[in-house]
Amino acid sequence: MVEQVRKLLEKRVESAVELEKLRQSILDKKDSSRTCISVCGGTACRASGAEAVVEAFVDEIERRELQVQVEMKETGCHGFCERGPLVVIEPKKIFYQQVKPEDVAEIIAETVMGDRVVERLLYVDPASGEKITYESDVPFYKRQTRTIFGANGEIDPTNIEDYIASGGYSALSKVLTGMKPQEVVDEIKKSGLRGRGGGGFPTGRKWQSCLDAKADIKYTICNADEGDPGAYQDRSLLEGNPHSVLEGMIIGAFTIGSHQGYIYVRNEYPLAVEHARIAIEQATDYGLLGENILGSGFDLKVTINKGGGAFVCGESSALMASLEGKIGEPKAKYVHMSEKGLWDSPSLLNNVKTWANISLIINKGADWFSKIGTTGSKGTMIFSLVGNINNTGLVEVPMGITLREMIFDIGGGIPNGKKFKAVQTGGPSGGCIPEQFLDTPVDFDELTKLGSMMGSGGMIVMDEDTCMVDVAKYFVEFLKGESCGKCTPCREGINRMSEILSRITQGKGKREDLDTLEDLAGILSAGALCALGRTAANPVMSTLRYFRDEYLAHIEQKKCPAGVCRELIQYSIDPEKCQGCLRCLRACPTGAITGEKREVHTLNQGLCIKCGACYDVCKFNAVIRQ
Amino acid sequence: MEAADGVNAVSLTVDDKEIIVSAGQTILEAVQRVDGIGNIPALCNHPAVKPYGACRICTVEVSEDGGSKFKFVASCLYPVKNGLIVKTNTEKIKKLRKGIIELMLARSPNVKRIQELAEEYGVEEPRFVLGDQDCILCGLCVRACQEIIGKSAISLVNRGIYREVAAPFYAYELTEECIGCGDCAFVCPTGAIKMGDDGRPILPKVKIPYGEIEALAKKEAATPS
Numbered sequence: 102m103v104e105q106v107r108k109l110l111e112k113r114v115e116s117a118v119e120l121e122k123l124r125q126s127i128l129d130k131k132d133s134s135r136t137c138i139s140v141c142g143g144t145a146c147r148a149s150g151a152e153a154v155v156e157a158f159v160d161e162i163e164r165r166e167l168q169v170q171v172e173m174k175e176t177g178c179h180g181f182c183e184r185g186p187l188v189v190i191e192p193k194k195i196f197y198q199q200v201k202p203e204d205v206a207e208i209i210a211e212t213v214m215g216d217r218v219v220e221r222l223l224y225v226d227p228a229s230g231e232k233i234t235y236e237s238d239v240p241f242y243k244r245q246t247r248t249i250f251g252a253n254g255e256i257d258p259t260n261i262e263d264y265i266a267s268g269g270y271s272a273l274s275k276v277l278t279g280m281k282p283q284e285v286v287d288e289i290k291k292s293g294l295r296g297r298g299g300g301g302f303p304t305g306r307k308w309q310s311c312l313d314a315k316a317d318i319k320y321t322i323c324n325a326d327e328g329d330p331g332a333y334q335d336r337s338l339l340e341g342n343p344h345s346v347l348e349g350m351i352i353g354a355f356t357i358g359s360h361q362g363y364i365y366v367r368n369e370y371p372l373a374v375e376h377a378r379i380a381i382e383q384a385t386d387y388g389l390l391g392e393n394i395l396g397s398g399f400d401l402k403v404t405i406n407k408g409g410g411a412f413v414c415g416e417s418s419a420l421m422a423s424l425e426g427k428i429g430e431p432k433a434k435y436v437h438m439s440e441k442g443l444w445d446s447p448s449l450l451n452n453v454k455t456w457a458n459i460s461l462i463i464n465k466g467a468d469w470f471s472k473i474g475t476t477g478s479k480g481t482m483i484f485s486l487v488g489n490i491n492n493t494g495l496v497e498v499p500m501g502i503t504l505r506e507m508i509f510d511i512g513g514g515i516p517n518g519k520k521f522k523a524v525q526t527g528g529p530s531g532g533c534i535p536e537q538f539l540d541t542p543v544d545f546d547e548l549t550k551l552g553s554m555m556g557s558g559g560m561i562v563m564d565e566d567t568c569m570v571d572v573a574k575y576f577v578e579f580l581k582g583e584s585c586g587k588c589t590p591c592r593e594g595i596n597r598m599s600e601i602l603s604r605i606t607q608g609k610g611k612r613e614d615l616d617t618l619e620d621l622a623g624i625l626s627a628g629a630l631c632a633l634g635r636t637a638a639n640p641v642m643s644t645l646r647y648f649r650d651e652y653l654a655h656i657e658q659k660k661c662p663a664g665v666c667r668e669l670i671q672y673s674i675d676p677e678k679c680q681g682c683l684r685c686l687r688a689c690p691t692g693a694i695t696g697e698k699r700e701v702h703t704l705n706q707g708l709c710i711k712c713g714a715c716y717d718v719c720k721f722n723a724v725i726r727q
Numbered sequence: 728m729e730a731a732d733g734v735n736a737v738s739l740t741v742d743d744k745e746i747i748v749s750a751g752q753t754i755l756e757a758v759q760r761v762d763g764i765g766n767i768p769a770l771c772n773h774p775a776v777k778p779y780g781a782c783r784i785c786t787v788e789v790s791e792d793g794g795s796k797f798k799f800v801a802s803c804l805y806p807v808k809n810g811l812i813v814k815t816n817t818e819k820i821k822k823l824r825k826g827i828i829e830l831m832l833a834r835s836p837n838v839k840r841i842q843e844l845a846e847e848y849g850v851e852e853p854r855f856v857l858g859d860q861d862c863i864l865c866g867l868c869v870r871a872c873q874e875i876i877g878k879s880a881i882s883l884v885n886r887g888i889y890r891e892v893a894a895p896f897y898a899y900e901l902t903e904e905c906i907g908c909g910d911c912a913f914v915c916p917t918g919a920i921k922m923g924d925d926g927r928p929i930l931p932k933v934k935i936p937y938g939e940i941e942a943l944a945k946k947e948a949a950t951p952s
Binding site for chain 2: 428432433581585586587590592593595617620621624628630
């Protein structure tokens with residue numbers, strides 16, 4: 102016990118000077134020429150088997166007794182999830198992708214011991230067909246500006262010393278030792294940072310009103326209740342670099358004079374919860390959190406609160422109601438949360454990515470930050486690039502990059518030679534942007550002009566086989582399930598929208614339905630209580646605006662041009678093309694296809710459930726979908 | 728008219744008329760207290776309980792910058808401010824209210840209060856599949872039970888269109904928490920809650936039959952631990 106207390110006291114950093122000493126001593130111990138194997142331990146790579154790869158490395162290093170020469174590290178998400186599990190061998194940063202446990206012995210023997218590259222594990226650029234050896238040369242990474250996401254691939258998120266070695270907590274020490282709260286707010290204002298959670302509200306203004314609010318108790322809250330389908334950038338940041346979020350929060354709390362902070366994170370993000378917990382524990386042990394932080398006299402306690410997974414709890418007033426232990430329902434925000442929030446006290450709530458930007462702005466300066474981006478949107482943004490795209494993953498790009506660069510240069514375009522149709526940005530509250538706007542610069546204001554929004558950074562790419570009515574229906578149904586039901590427009594309006602869209606996709610739509618959809622959209626945007634309802638019509642309105650023809654095809658010709666809506670399509674076998682190979686017959690789950698080998702097969706419409714399995718397996722294009 | 732001095736009074740314009748009212752109240756309260764001004768319907772509001780902002784038919788347009796920019800707000804929640812310009816019955820608002828009432832009428836076609844509102848705002852046959860709910864989920868009963876009686880014998884449960892008024896833990900019957908005061912039935916604007924012969928309120932019928940929940944509970948109890 103005494104030993105433990107002594108050890109704990111030893112770790113505690115009492116001042117800014119001591120923090121610098123600690124940083125130096127960590128760096129001194131590091132041998133930059135030493136080989137370091139870093140395996141991506143993000144949730145996506147874990148799903149592809151990264152944990153087994155880590156184990157295999159640990160075993161192999163032990164077997165060969167290389168513990169002294171080789172460092173082994175499980176890092177946060179590198180972003181290139183499509184190609185996971187990812188392994189980077191430092192110091193040269195040799196980049197291996199889709200690594201399996203069986204590859205580990207070879208990597209150790211060849212690359213670590215022999216300084217040779219294992220060619221078959223390299224990434225092949227589909228455009229040039231060339232093999233790429235180093236991470237930074239991969240086109241996916243080359244076009245990115247990874248200011249807040251970059252450290253993810255380099256540090257072990259469960260080891261605070263890694264973060265400190267990379268310059269961590271220096272912004273906090275700068276603030277605590279030499280900046281007045283107003284100076285911090287001025288710096289954030291000058292940087293032009295806008296909230297990364299969806300609304301894009303100027304962060305500096307929010308901080309100012311929280312600083313100006315007179316109250317004995319104030320709260321600092323990190324909103325990690327990420328719920329957009331297809332978006333996972335907040336999770337990856339909290340998993341991969343929790344201290345960067347925590348450092349931002351401590352700076353924010355100091356600035357407004359708050360001594361209690363909360364991280365509201367979804368319970369479905371177990372790794373993010375665990376890493377945030379470890380980060381809080383370690384920061385407390387090192388004297389960077391808790392009482393008398395860095396000897397400044399400032400105290401802050403940060404508590405993790407696990408959310409039950411309601412989408413609406415990402416809305417600030419609903420989140421705070423949930424934190425208070427009440428039903429997670431929004432309330433009117435005619436008085437800002439920054440003045441009257443959690444338990445009616447001034448509350449500073451920011452998104453995970455917003456918090457992660459703070460230390461960067463303090464360290465590098467508002468001028469540096471505001472050089473990145475566009476006039477109205479500064480800095481970088483992390484997007485989840487998902488859907489029909491070759492390079493699925495998380496990308497960090499400067500604001501103002503065009504959609505085309507994002508999707509084709511970084512994302513590697515659409516798989517299987519299909520054509521691009523639309524991109525949905527901003528999650529269920531956003532809209533679908535068609536091809537003619539691909540050269541639009543991505544920032545808060547430009548996306549809003551197109552009837553979509555930045556949101557939290559979701560970006561779902563859709564190819565020509567996507568039915569836009571079906572997409573609108575999907576998002577409306579998602580919101581129907583997530584509406585809290587408090588206000589009439591959202592509860593009833595979204596339900597009716599979903600009713601109409603279902604009817605249209607079943608071929609039972611009427612021409613007047615489109616007017617009704619527009620009316621409902623007007624009621625939602627003007628009448629709904631919170632942003633969930635006010636933006637709920639965006640997926641419908643944007644698809645109606647850009648893909649009206651498709652709605653009309655469903656309604657008037659009873660056809661689904663993309664061949665998605667089951668009630669409107671029919672599969673049949675082209676006797677001219679059918680070779681009688683039995684593939685479709687075997688794939689059919691209902692036995693609707695009959696025939697003998699090398700004889701033309703027939704499809705029984707009565708038994709067909711229109712699953713499309715025959716269409717997918719036919720090698721001769723003999724299955725017709727119309 | 729000069730703007731009132733001090734903190735206790737504010738001057739605002741409602742439908743082109745200037746009024747001076749005491750501070751700390753909402754637009755709806757202020758308008759209801761001045762005769763011959765404004766026309767704001769409201770269903771989920773009751774002077775005895777805190778404002779809630781659920782029915783949204785009290786929505787009005789306000790401008791905080793002297794009239795160059797207007798926004799829609801729920802008048803039952805929006806506080807009066809000096810210099811505020813309020814419009815209670817513009818074409819846009821009439822259209823919005825009409826739309827909301829159409830949605831309410833589709834949910835509750837048999838409710839007299841909704842039928843009256845529909846007539847007033849010119850809603851004829853709703854364009855949607857009709858429901859048969861009497862409860863419009865205004866939450867007045869729940870708030871009265873909690874705020875006035877201090878009991879919380881009923882609550883709103885579930886989300887979205889599955890939301891409903893129910894006894895704690897979705898129980899089969901109201902617990903002894905209910906003292907049979909009848910407040911919930913009294914404040915209900917649609918008559919969805921009536922008092923039963925046993926002196927206890929009868930809650931609006933629910934979509935998930937209680938029987939199913941009971942069966943589920945039995946099944947759980949039967950599972951060996």
